[in-house]
Amino acid sequence: MFEQNIVKLINNNSKAVILEFSENDKEKAWSQVKHSKKYSHDAARWNAFLNFLSQNILSEWLKEELDLSQPITWSSPDIWEFVNGSSFFLGDKRIVIILSEAIDNQEFCVPQEWVDIPKFVADYYLAVQIIPDEHSLCIWSFTTHLDLKNQGEYDAVEHTYTLFRDDLVQDINAFLVSLEVCPQQREAIPTLPKISADEAENLIKQLSQASPYSPRLDIDFLKWAALLENDEWRQKLYEYRNSGLVSAVTPSVVTPTKAAINLSSWLENIFDTGWQTLEELFATSQVNWAFRKKRLSKKPDAKTLKQIKNLIEQIKNTSDEGQRQIAAERLGEIGYQDKETIDSLIHLIRTTQNEETRWTAAASLWMIDPDNSTVGVKRGSNLGMQLAGNALALIVGFLEKSDSKVAVLVQVHAMEGQRYLPAGCRMTVLDETGNIFSEIVARESDRAIQKKFSAKRGERFSVKISVGDSCIAKDFPL
Numbered sequence: 001m002f003e004q005n006i007v008k009l010i011n012n013n014s015k016a017v018i019l020e021f022s023e024n025d026k027e028k029a030w031s032q033v034k035h036s037k038k039y040s041h042d043a044a045r046w047n048a049f050l051n052f053l054s055q056n057i058l059s060e061w062l063k064e065e066l067d068l069s070q071p072i073t074w075s076s077p078d079i080w081e082f083v084n085g086s087s088f089f090l091g092d093k094r095i096v097i098i099l100s101e102a103i104d105n106q107e108f109c110v111p112q113e114w115v116d117i118p119k120f121v122a123d124y125y126l127a128v129q130i131i132p133d134e135h136s137l138c139i140w141s142f143t144t145h146l147d148l149k150n151q152g153e154y155d156a157v158e159h160t161y162t163l164f165r166d167d168l169v170q171d172i173n174a175f176l177v178s179l180e181v182c183p184q185q186r187e188a189i190p191t192l193p194k195i196s197a198d199e200a201e202n203l204i205k206q207l208s209q210a211s212p213y214s215p216r217l218d219i220d221f222l223k224w225a226a227l228l229e230n231d232e233w234r235q236k237l238y239e240y241r242n243s244g245l246v247s248a249v250t251p252s253v254v255t256p257t258k259a260a261i262n263l264s265s266w267l268e269n270i271f272d273t274g275w276q277t278l279e280e281l282f283a284t285s286q287v288n289w290a291f292r293k294k295r296l297s298k299k300p301d302a303k304t305l306k307q308i309k310n311l312i313e314q315i316k317n318t319s320d321e322g323q324r325q326i327a328a329e330r331l332g333e334i335g336y337q338d339k340e341t342i343d344s345l346i347h348l349i350r351t352t353q354n355e356e357t358r359w360t361a362a363a364s365l366w367m368i369d370p371d372n373s374t375v376g377v378k379r380g381s382n383l384g385m386q387l388a389g390n391a392l393a394l395i396v397g398f399l400e401k402s403d404s405k406v407a408v409l410v411q412v413h414a415m416e417g418q419r420y421l422p423a424g425c426r427m428t429v430l431d432e433t434g435n436i437f438s439e440i441v442a443r444e445s446d447r448a449i450q451k452k453f454s455a456k457r458g459e460r461f462s463v464k465i466s467v468g469d470s471c472i473a474k475d476f477p478l
Helices: 004-012 023-036 042-066 077-081 145-151 172-181 197-207 221-229 231-243 263-268 278-284 302-317 321-334 339-351 355-368
Strands: 017-020 086-090 093-100 107-111 124-131 136-144 153-155 160-164 258-260 275-277 377-387 390-400 405-414 426-430 436-441 448-456 460-467 470-477
Touching (some): 042 093, 093 107, 136 145, 145 160, 197 221, 321 339, 321 355, 355 390, 355 448, 390 460, 426 448, 436 448
Antiparallel strands (some): 086 093, 107 160, 124 136, 275 377, 390 405
């Protein structure tokens, strides 16, 4: 039986391909990470694990679908030290696989390296979502290099190309057919400017400094691309970052503390020292709000307004919870604050019996209208400290349920002045006996990480946030 997140993906695209894998498949992928390559930071190791896992699953699927007699040869795993993605050839066609753990599949974001480095350019790009906890992988759409270059939205800050759902081909069978009958699907791109061996050596030394994230955004893209395209230079940079030739800065250690935060008292407007309302946090603009980055400050164009209207109709007129979740989530992503949108989200929160739908609608309402108090209680805390040199904010929210249970949401955000959470930032949630029941690790481009769960009145849970050897913990009785 599929779990809730994969059901949501299936509902969103009936022509997607869903592949299941086992716990043994996960263990095999971890073994490949340990034995084939070293990675200098947690985000790269997690990226390698996901890519190894997907390669193993997709290899079997492609072998069956295309009746392949030879094993697939994948691109070198050293690339995962720097960027997400895998590639392989089928005949004269190159295919790139881009993974995401996000449940929303409204857009497909491809790192620029796979689009603008001549040696990395592919004919087809497969959008793949992977949910390790649910042992599921979803191939939900594909596109071509031609479409990425001509229709993709280029982000000069993040160095990515993005295509939205409506511009993607969602029938995966069409991809398999295209491999057989279509010519190469590549846009002509210019060769990269050459850099000298001396300049390459200096850049390698600069980028070899230990860091909890990929250095891909630290220098001009054209110079970065020239380094990656050259196998010798890329391998040297990889080896330097993993050899210990450049010593890492030892982080300061913060002893975990467990100051109890009584969530129930918030219902009586009694708040613990150091905690602020979400509205106050928004007002101070201290948090790098991951979920508000696309909020519109002006009236959207006619196409977007039509999309908003259709999403609102979907919320009102369908009983399919997966479709309602998708519509609510998309409204939050669009971020247009108008009465009809807000009213539709409030209506959904009040009428749905599905907890995931309620949280999705609440999260979108908080994105669009943070001052709205209709949906329950949510409070935020500036941790007020540098955790291994990184300022973080802990956000905790809860919604009361009718069965003496409480729905809890815990988020960790980057503070203003930091584009992302430090890669490898870990949020661990523990039950009242001290056992871990969830652990989330930030990747290199995450602005926030979060966990949703249910608890009973009278229970307690703890949240521990750690970066390297530094950590802080909070205890929450309900």
